Amino acid sequence: MSEVEIRHLRNEDEFKACVDLQRDTWGSSFSDVVPVSMLQVAVKMGGVCLGAFGPREKLLGFVFGITGLRKGELAHWSHMLAVRPEVRDQGMGKRLKLAQGDALRALGVKNVYWTFDPLVARNAHLNLNRLGVTIDEYVPDMYGRSDSDLHQLGTDRFIVRWCLEREGAEAGPGPPRRGGAVVVAPQGVGAARGPGSPADAPGGAGYTEAAIVEVLIPGDIEAVAARSAEEALAWRRTTRRAFIRLLGAGASVAGFFPDREYGRYVLVRKPGS
The missing domain is CATH 3.40.630.30 (Gcn5-related N-acetyltransferase (GNAT))
Structure with a gap:
């Protein structure tokens, strides 16, 4: 270019x-x-x-x-x-x-x-x-x-x-994923989850207490929406609920990991939050 x-x-x-x-x-x-x-x-x-x-x-x-x-x-x-x-x-x-x-x-x-x-x-x-x-x-x-x-x-x-005052325009790829992170995704995205972390299940709001949370998104939401409007809306509902709860509880977005199948936002809780 x-x-x-x-x-x-x-x-x-x-x-x-x-x-x-x-x-x-x-x-x-x-x-x-x-x-x-x-x-x-x-x-x-x-x-x-x-x-x-x-x-x-x-x-x-x-x-x-x-x-x-x-x-x-x-x-x-x-x-x-x-x-x-x-x-x-x-x-x-x-x-x-x-x-x-x-x-x-x-x-x-x-x-x-x-x-x-x-x-x-x-x-x-x-x-x-x-x-x-x-x-x-x-x-x-x-x-x-x-x-x-x-x-x-x-x-x-x-x-x-x-x-604009920060030195350099590049940022790193976010913090490394660590064991024990709770993974948030719509029901049925089991392959993307960590063990024992059905974070969006009924009553699963406890992920707001986790030190590290990964909120998943599709690698290509446009393709998902073209395939199934219902599936795309499920992603919206799940991520909306997660981000509102987590940011409201004092967590911050520390990085994003892109991947062909799923992207992963990494959110961490501030000490004392």
Whole structure:
């Protein structure tokens, strides 16, 4: 992907291409498209809209966000990131985020916030392992009901914080898994569990007391949803319950392990929590 140029969008045609890519990504009926006028105004007021341009200036991906105040300090909310399917899994998402970070450092921004769906393994890997974000909060149905084809499982999201003052952009793959971790997964995912850890069974809320918990997600939630909406919803219900309980009990997300079949979030309890 060395022939791809990442730069600020510069004219109306490029902003229109960004709108078109939003519809291509979230569906033609997606009603939350950010229009050209708002993209342009946001950029004039300290927002950032960067595009990844390929051969013949084709827009292959973009990242967009707005700058404002959070708790009295300058901060940035990264609202959208999209990459065309034909160039996914080639590092373009990370390149866009790193370019965004460079642009925001020049503005004096120290912290960037955004959301991602906890069930999407590739996004968990990008955010936790490649960018090193911190998960601040789990919000059920953060964006309410959506008409995007990508939001058929609701809009549950992690809110994450990316500290731009941290040295380096890379993060490790999380803490090593240790024996005795309780594994949380929907009923029937027995092969993924550790011995004696039916954590989502009735009355199984005791996993909130465990020192280390692994919350499983599918390696490809889109494929699961295409195969069985009921199965995909079971993953949503189980992970929603687990994250709300664990984070509410003082645990924190310490890492993510991607795998073809299942991804694993590792949550650890803080001493005294």
